[in-house]
Amino acid sequence: MTKKELLPFNIPPILGTELTNIQTALTNRKLSGDGFFNKKCSDWLNKYLGAEYSTLTPSCTAALEMAYLMMDLAPGDEVILPSFTFTSTATAVTLFGATPVFVDVDKTMNIDLDIVEQAITSKTKAICAVHYAGTSCDMNRLVSLGKKYSIYIVEDAAQAIFSYFGNKPLGSFGDFAAFSFHETKNIVCGEGGALIVNNAKFVQRAEIVKDKGTNRQRFLRGEVDKYTWEDKGSSYLLGEIPAAFLLSQFEGGERITQKRLEVWQRYRQNLESVSEINIMNIPSYSKLNAHIFYIVTESGAVRDQLASYLRKENILAISHYVPLHSSRAGKRFGRTHGDQKVTDDLASRLLRLPLYYDLSLDDVDYVSEKIRGFFLRE
Numbered sequence: 001m002t003k004k005e006l007l008p009f010n011i012p013p014i015l016g017t018e019l020t021n022i023q024t025a026l027t028n029r030k031l032s033g034d035g036f037f038n039k040k041c042s043d044w045l046n047k048y049l050g051a052e053y054s055t056l057t058p059s060c061t062a063a064l065e066m067a068y069l070m071m072d073l074a075p076g077d078e079v080i081l082p083s084f085t086f087t088s089t090a091t092a093v094t095l096f097g098a099t100p101v102f103v104d105v106d107k108t109m110n111i112d113l114d115i116v117e118q119a120i121t122s123k124t125k126a127i128c129a130v131h132y133a134g135t136s137c138d139m140n141r142l143v144s145l146g147k148k149y150s151i152y153i154v155e156d157a158a159q160a161i162f163s164y165f166g167n168k169p170l171g172s173f174g175d176f177a178a179f180s181f182h183e184t185k186n187i188v189c190g191e192g193g194a195l196i197v198n199n200a201k202f203v204q205r206a207e208i209v210k211d212k213g214t215n216r217q218r219f220l221r222g223e224v225d226k227y228t229w230e231d232k233g234s235s236y237l238l239g240e241i242p243a244a245f246l247l248s249q250f251e252g253g254e255r256i257t258q259k260r261l262e263v264w265q266r267y268r269q270n271l272e273s274v275s276e277i278n279i280m281n282i283p284s285y286s287k288l289n290a291h292i293f294y295i296v297t298e299s300g301a302v303r304d305q306l307a308s309y310l311r312k313e314n315i316l317a318i319s320h321y322v323p324l325h326s327s328r329a330g331k332r333f334g335r336t337h338g339d340q341k342v343t344d345d346l347a348s349r350l351l352r353l354p355l356y357y358d359l360s361l362d363d364v365d366y367v368s369e370k371i372r373g374f375f376l377r378e
C-alpha cells in the first residue's frame with residue numbers, strides 16, 4: 001500500500017443543496033432568527049421528534065444554557081452529569097452558580113445509572129445524560145428516575161441526531177434535549193444547535209427566554225400590539241443563513257447517516273478480530289448514528305503509541321475528553337460522587353478513528369490495515 005496524503009479525522013458533509021437554500025434566504029431579505037428557514041427547521045425537528053417545541057440556537061452549549069435558565073437553576077442546586085464529556089455539559093451548569101456532580105460512566109461510556117441514583121440529594125435539580133458517540137443511555141430507566149425523584153432530565157444529545165433508544169429518536173425523552181450542528185457533528189451548519197422542549201410546561205417560557213426575555217414572538221404573530229420585557233432571557237436565536245444550510249442537511253440526513261453507518265460497519269468488520277483492541281460497546285437498546293468509531297487499547301501507553309504510529313502514516317486518530325473531574329475548573333466548580341475508575345481508565349485507552357461522510361471504504365481499509373500492521377510489528 002502506498003502512503004496516503006494526510007487523512008483527516010473529520011471533514012464536514014456538504015450535500016450540494018445548501019447554496020440553493022442560502023440563495024433563497026438572501027432573496028427573502030430576511031436574515032434574522034424569525035425567518036422561513038428557522039421555522040422550517042423547527043417544524044422538521046418537531047415532526048421528527050414528536051416534540052412540543054424546538055428552536056434553533058447558536059450552539060448546543062447555548063441550548064443547554066437556555067434549558068437551565070428556564071428551570072431557574074441557581075446557586076445551591078446540583079446537576080448530575082458524567083465526568084467523561086465536553087466542558088459545555090458542565091459550564092452550562094456553573095454559569096448559574098450551580099454545582100455539577102460528576103458520576104462515573106459504565107462500559108458504554110455513558111453515565112452509570114446505578115451510581116446516578118446514589119448521587120441524588122435534596123439539592124439535585126436535574127440529571128444531564130450525554131449520549132456519547134451517539135450511543136443511547138437507557139432512557140426508560142433514566143426517565144423513571146426523573147419521575148421517582150421529581151427531577152428534570154436533560155439529554156445532551158450533541159452527538160446523537162438520528163440515533164435511537166429502541167424505536168424512538170434520542171432527543172425525544174428528556175424534559176429538554178440539546179443538539180449540536182457544529183462542523184464536527186453528523187449534521188452541520190458550521191456552528192449551531194437546537195433546544196428541544198418535551199415538557200409542555202416550559203413551551204411558553206421558551207419563546208420568551210430565547211428572545212431576550214421579551215414577548216416579541218407574540219408581537220410577530222400579531223397577538224399583541226407591542227412587545228416588552230416579560231421574564232429572564234438572553235439571545236438564543238440562530239440567523240437565517242445557517243438555518244438555510246441546516247435545512248438541506250436535515251433533509252439529506254438519512255443519506256448522511258447511511259453513509260456513516262457503512263463506514264462504521266466496515267471498521268467493525270475489519271477490526272473485530274484484532275485481539276489487542278476492543279471495539280466500542282453498544283447496548284442492545286441503542287441504534288447508532290455512527291457519529292464516532294472508537295477502539296479501546298490494552299493500556300494508555302499503547303493508545304498513545306498507536307496514535308503516533310498512525311500520525312506518521314498520515315492518519316489522524318484522536319483520543320477524546322480529558323475527564324472533567326480531573327480538570328482545574330472541574331475541581332473548583334464541581335463535586336465528584338464516588339470514584340471515577342471507569343472514566344479514568346477508558347478515557348486513557350480510547351482512540352477515535354477518522355469517520356466522515358466523504359470517507360471512502362478504501363480509506364477505511366487502509367486505516368484498518370495500518371492498525372493491524374501496528375500490532376503485528378510489536
Ligand SMILES: Cc1ncc(COP(=O)(O)O)c(C=O)c1O
Nearest residue numbers: 059060061086088158180182193
Ligand atoms: C457532549 C457534548 N456536549 C456539548 C457540546 C457542545 O456543542 P457546541 O459546540 O454546539 O456548543 C459538545 C461538542 O462537541 C459535546 O460533544
